[in-house]
Amino acid sequence: MSLTTLKRKYIDLKLVLLLAGFYLMFDIVLLVKVAYMRNYMPGDSPDYFSWTDFLVHNLLFDYIIVVSYMTLIAISTKRFLNKNYSWVKIISIHTIFSILIGLIIRLIFDFYSIIAGRVSLADFDLRKSINAFVYVIDLNFLIYFAMVFIIYTYYYLKQVKEAEKRHSKLESQLVNTRMKMLSSQLQPHFLFNTLNSIAVLTDIDAAKAKDTIADLSDFLREILYSSDSNRISLDEELRILEYYLNIVNVRFSDHLTITKEIDNSLLVKRVPALLLQPLIENSIKHGYSYDHTNLNIKISVYEEGKYLVIKVENDGAPISQTHAELMKKGVGLTNINDRLKNLYHDNYFFEIRNKADGSGVETLIKIPE
Template structure:
């Protein structure tokens, strides 16, 4: 039997299919008890062959091996059909346990006489004597029955708990995926409207530049649509989309925007959230470049630090007033980014904002578990 069969306890779920397992287990129990009898007889200098001492024990326990699957089925069926508590189960199983013990005593007494007769035993007990002998030890069958039923309930409740936990996890995962999809869908039109507005503004100043921007926008939309529904992409794919976006912005700002990109080639295959950098760079351009007449500088750095992929966007704008770093009012882009990191990575995904010197710019850092 495969390892996962034992882990899932399939012999409890489908006991009749594994009848041989129950018989084999109880046969081994009977074998060792017979062996123990042989050792005991040898100790007290009483002569008896191993076979004579073993087969009654094996017979006794093999009968339980035959009864065991049916007891499990009965316990599972009653547990499934009964919505009441433990008192109802006790009321049901006590009489069934007594009847099963009587049935076991009848089967054992009959087979004990029949096999003893075939083996020409010197001291052959009658059916009634064997039956009464078994009834004298009635507590043992009752304990065995209770143990089988108890184990069945324990496994059933454990499996039910696991199934419910799995369903809850699946629901939570689907909810998280739905929320991520909503966040991503929110981000795409936000970026698109901003870019179209930039094109509209440029149309009155430079037709050729606006035309180039439209071509780049079509490339960007195609690349974005190819990853629709995908929450994570490789860093290489993310950087390719970011470069197209930056080409659009460089056409818009021309000499006023200087961009540098530095990526560690060793982490190109690492997974990052889809479109995680675009809203951060957009914010840097909006607040660090567009509002000032001086040349704007945007630096994008991607590296692995302390088990995290660190994505960093730095601008040379005004930054934030130091008293408001902790409670800055974030717009759609940063809020969206922070929520996506929380959904995908929990506390392991972070968005950190820091001023660069005194009025020398803003550093936005994204930490993603590698």
Template sequence: MLPLYMTFNKRFGKFVIMSSSQNDKFNISRNLLVLIVCTAFALINFLQDYFFAINFDRQFEAWEKLFYYFLYFYTWGLLYFIIVFVAGKFKLEKKTWVKHLPIHIVAGAFIAFLHRLLTTIPYLLIFYPDKWREVSLSAIYTKTIGSSFDAFVSYWIILGAYYGAEYYKQFKESKLKEAELEKQLAQANLQALKMQLHPHFLFNTLHTVSSLMQEDINAARKVLAKLSDLLRQTLDNMGRQFIRLSSELDFLKSYLEIEKIRFQERLRIVYDIQTETLSAAVPNLILQPLVENAIKHGIASKAEGGEVKISSSKLNTLLVLKVSDNIGNGNDSNFKEGVGLTNTRKRLVQIYKTAFSLVIQCHPRQGFSVTLTLPFKEYDPEENDDTT
């Protein structure tokens, strides 16, 4: 019986320790688990004895065996709490194991003796009362001491399982903390990138106002009014990592109205938006830097101006966003990313890791284009609101 008992004891310790907690709810679950496991072990050992007796045609006292195994394992269930207390109080760690090891040896011997005493005396009193009267206390003491070795070994099995589970728990907690720190760092980096984009856009708009103040006061006032609308939209979406593509386009249209005042007929805007993409979730303020880049390096560099095209489409499970102009004024070899494109790429890496693509093409005749491919996902207000 000892090998089976020791095997199950090892599992018993693991199961119990994994469910231990300071929280009341977890304490109830732990206590219930101890009860279930002890009951299961008692029944398994009882059935093992039963089938052994059947196979070898031996006498089998069912009630006696059932009582003994329930008493045996329920006693371990009670002593388990003492073992866990001692293990937590006197931890066998690198700096303390030499000092605490003797304590555990004494505790193990005491608990082993106590277990045998608590199981032997009730068993004899109930099933062998006549023999109980004939047995002296010294004989009981000697027999209990002699049969306590397996219980002593069980103490160390439970102790080892406890420390194994504790170290695993600490390992998981450290991993969770590490993941949380990485998440906070990523959020901080994203926020820093946003803070770089907002002033960049704001200063450019104020520069537009400053230029118009010398040429057209009414136009400057219109720009300031549009700027206030933009700032309101920015504040409304400040706490959101993702917004609907339709909201992103609304913001973009407000921004382009300002640029239209500045460039007038030199700036022509074309939209090619698939209706099914309007509900897609996109990173907040993801298109504005791309459009601003097209205007700054394309439209603004030509006296006759040009066309900026903004398109969206769904390709299987992907969302494809494209910003392009028709100003052919360079090639891929001499192109360098500015602040807006660089920060946009960094944001996308933080959000999507490698699950995106940002392709920049610069043709001498066809013009400049940026194609952004993202995983297509419907916008969920509950999931994305108040997300930094």
């Protein structure tokens, strides 16, 4: 991973500037305090005092160390949040870091003083250095946790805003999915074929004709008026899918067989809404060919570790394009992938591929439970 990528991934410039600005305000308050004491409380101020030493060797030196240290803490904090550490562990780590910041400032300051010749090695007083560290340990503790509070607040607000953006995008994608599905199903060939099948059935099987009309009506109603939730139970998703399957079974009659292999204990699991219908539609669209006039489709849902696996297989024509190429051409498939990415970030798997034994095509989706 390049240095630029690492900076982009772990260093947030706005947060660094926020921390630098906060500590600058602290130094300004300290500066005003020292100036007031020098003028109105001379008895409480040291006899020897140099503004140059105070501004350069104390304030500026301390400012650079603290801001640099807290930048590293901000990077570590982001990793803590990504790792989902417990609050007890996080607070314990930050307590140690709050003590370390005083030690580091003291060590660097003493080392600098010796290197710069401000204090000779022979005159260096370790006890005096320890006393200076202990004298401000409570102040370092409070300043450290104040800045940590800023870091966590910043990341929390950022996550809230990102979550709101994702939610808004998911809602928009769900509406688009519904509209695209409705548009797809309302294409003339779909309606003509379905209505033609119904017309034929009225003379052969009036009851089945009525059922097909009801399925078409229910399916379109589900697309338009069902819940706007981005995730629904697997049971509800299968119920919506059943309306579509009833219609296509009438259209393709004995040339299409659809089977399901689903663990009933998984019916309460939540899955992206309107996920299965476009997968079945894609399987039918690409499965039939001159050499494959009969098509068998199998829908499987099962657990694999901590993931819920959704698999749609067919024994039809193999695909000649890669998954990436299909994503560029298929609007419905691209929409599915975008929704999965927004819902699960990178914690999912989605691929359309030829089966290993060459017996057809399979679509595989893995999502966290």
